[in-house]
Amino acid sequence: MPIQTDVVIIGAGPAGLFQVFELGLLDIHAHVIDSLPNVGGQCGELYPEKPIYDIPAYPIIGAQELIDRLMEQIEPFNAQFHLGQAVTGLERKDNGRFALITSAGTEFDTATVIIAAGLGAFQPRQLRVPGAADFNGKEIHYKITQTEELAGKDIINLGGGDSALDWTLEMHDKVKSLTLIHRRVEYRAQPASVKKMKALADKGKVREFHGMVREVLSEGGRFTGLKVADAEGDTREINADEVYVFWGLSPNLGPVAEWGLDIVKRQIQVDTEKFETNEPGVFAVGDINTYPGKKKLILSGFHEAALAAFGVQKHLDPDKRVFLQYTTTSPIMHKRLGLEKAN
Numbered sequence: 001m002p003i004q005t006d007v008v009i010i011g012a013g014p015a016g017l018f019q020v021f022e023l024g025l026l027d028i029h030a031h032v033i034d035s036l037p038n039v040g041g042q043c044g045e046l047y048p049e050k051p052i053y054d055i056p057a058y059p060i061i062g063a064q065e066l067i068d069r070l071m072e073q074i075e076p077f078n079a080q081f082h083l084g085q086a087v088t089g090l091e092r093k094d095n096g097r098f099a100l101i102t103s104a105g106t107e108f109d110t111a112t113v114i115i116a117a118g119l120g121a122f123q124p125r126q127l128r129v130p131g132a133a134d135f136n137g138k139e140i141h142y143k144i145t146q147t148e149e150l151a152g153k154d155i156i157n158l159g160g161g162d163s164a165l166d167w168t169l170e171m172h173d174k175v176k177s178l179t180l181i182h183r184r185v186e187y188r189a190q191p192a193s194v195k196k197m198k199a200l201a202d203k204g205k206v207r208e209f210h211g212m213v214r215e216v217l218s219e220g221g222r223f224t225g226l227k228v229a230d231a232e233g234d235t236r237e238i239n240a241d242e243v244y245v246f247w248g249l250s251p252n253l254g255p256v257a258e259w260g261l262d263i264v265k266r267q268i269q270v271d272t273e274k275f276e277t278n279e280p281g282v283f284a285v286g287d288i289n290t291y292p293g294k295k296k297l298i299l300s301g302f303h304e305a306a307l308a309a310f311g312v313q314k315h316l317d318p319d320k321r322v323f324l325q326y327t328t329t330s331p332i333m334h335k336r337l338g339l340e341k342a343n
Helices: 014-025 041-046 063-077 162-171 191-202 254-258 298-316 331-336
Strands: 003-010 030-034 080-083 087-092 098-102 107-115 154-158 177-182 207-210 212-219 222-229 235-239 242-245 267-269 282-284
Touching (some): 003 014, 014 041, 014 331, 107 298, 154 162, 162 177, 162 191
Parallel strands (some): 003 030, 003 107, 107 282
Antiparallel strands (some): 087 098, 098 107, 222 235
């Protein structure tokens, strides 16, 4: 029998988790589906130790810590998580509800759906040169879980965006040596980060190389480094114990693209009143949506989740009058948060 519910959230990243909270304040309980085996989305999977500086009231917070805090915040609402399974089908039924099924065969009968799937079914862009396949997931990595494991090692970072520069700045004093390789002289990262990296390079704390990776080097089945070529085609070998690839994500909407939603450049168009798609009852929040002025910020996703929750409430009960209540003073809100009994 399908699981009967008012709402299914697709995606357990920051926007999806905060969506649970906003729905819970309105006494709407959610089921959450994510293809990853753990909650956290990109934050947990790709850069759990990366510092984030633009979350209100937190001058600095680690990505995994943010996820842990969100999980603590939604604990009163008893959301049910279905991890390690992707949504493979979504169809509208004759009664207006949705039939949803996952890759694990879990079936849902839901009144609404909120897509909070980030960039969709994503995976890091991989290093694809001769010899790389033998060391992917071993000495060639696409995320960092514990910076302490880098101590005493010769490291190469690949990339020129924010992640590559942020991690270069973060790890330079934790490793034996660090080389940053980017295919161009210009970087795509924040200018302040580039300036800091250049200062480290001037002091000899980071080696900077502009060029392309041509080959993964090994000896006797053991990883030894990379062969790289500069703009003139001259090659050199750079020895290393490990390589970290920060080339971003290869986004893929997967089956979402087949659900009849308005999609522009791999993003789902929504209104800005309730972040509903062209399909009534289907909402989208976070990096997966688009609208005039859209900015891909975690903070934006939180705002979208708040308004989407009211949109879901209106869809579930169109005739019900909604009175805005505040968590600071409302006994009803306090009860829902598990703080006290309502009068």
